[in-house]
Amino acid sequence: MLIFTLRRLNLFVFTIFLLTVLSFSLSFMFPGDSLINISGEVTANQERLEELAASYGKDSGIVSQYFTYVGKIFSGDYGVSMVTGLPLADTIISLIPATIELSLVALFIAMIIGIPLGFIGAIRHRKNTDNVILSIAMVGYSLPVFWVGLMAIQFLSIELGWFPTAGQLSPVYEIESQYGILIIDILLSDSAYKWQAFSDATSHLILPAAVIALAPATMFIRLARTAMLEVLETPYIRAAKAKGLSFSQVVYSHAIRNALIMIVRHIGLQFANLITIAMITEVIFSWPGIGRWLIESIYQRDYTAIQVGLLILSSFIFVVHIFIDFLYAALNPLARGKKHGS
DSSP, X not given: OHXXXXXXXXXXXHHHHXXXXXXXXXXXXXXXXXXXXXXXXTTOOHHHHHHHHHXXXXXXOHHHHHHHHHHHHHTXXXXXXXXXXXXXXXXXXXXXXXXXXXXXXXXXXXXXXXXXXXXXXXXTTTSHHHHHHHHHHHHHHHSOHHHHHHHHIIIIIIISOOSOSSOSSOTTOOOOOSSSOHHHHHHHXXXXXHHHHHHHHHHHHHHHHHHHHHHHHHHHHHHHHHHHHHHHTSHHHHHHHHTTOXXXXXXXXXXXXXXXXXXXXXXXXXXXXXXXXXXXXXXXXXXXXXXXXXXXXXXXXXXXXXXXXHHXXXXXXXXXXXXHHHHHXXXXXXXXOGGGOO
């Protein structure tokens, strides 16, 4: 496990290095002065520009400038937005919990729908049930997320009135932010209308989360189906059948647990895909997350926000990948290296 941990830490350091190099390079690739692009202070006078040049080491070599930039990044100094003039660190801290909340709910929906359907398809292999489930997965994966979002708003929100069309919470409720994740803040609040606010926030959350969950759910169907089929063909499953266990006992006591372990390693990849889909969905549903903010920054040519937003999102996704790798290694010792088996 030590060697596995060192390998992952080495990969983490190398990836963060590449991400910071890319983020640092963008300030020279964008049009305009690189010092303004990296600091975001478009209205700075000459005296302030000299202070920024000294702060970012512009009088020294490019390598020294890079390490100065990295030092500022790790100290939380991301500069200011070119459009709003607000510190980017404060903006990201205020926005990223909403994206995490939406993404985690969408991932949960995708898993509780996709994994059971995949298992059912594998158990009913080459039967009508399996064919229907695979057809649903193929159609669901083929539908563009922006079209699904617009159709969901049109039919479920406007025509049927089941869900709100946009936003995270109705303006009539005022909830003090404690952890940034609205559902948790509502449950921990002392508001007299806490449960009404919780119901309202849930109704705002379900529809965009379901739209985001559609594509990952179809992938989980295929992954779970493949994993279950592989497990059902293993020698220990045949041995369990030979001992006289019924098919349901084999599936519930042995197959599902081992198939789930095989699915865990794919959760990180699906989470990265889910974050990408969430960025588009946040725009459609006016969800106050970092994805919507980043896309708006691209439209507004807010170069400082673009490079910092890409760095934060990429780093966040990679940290999730590393966490999933450790979780999979904890559940499956064979994944830690040849020392533990092959």
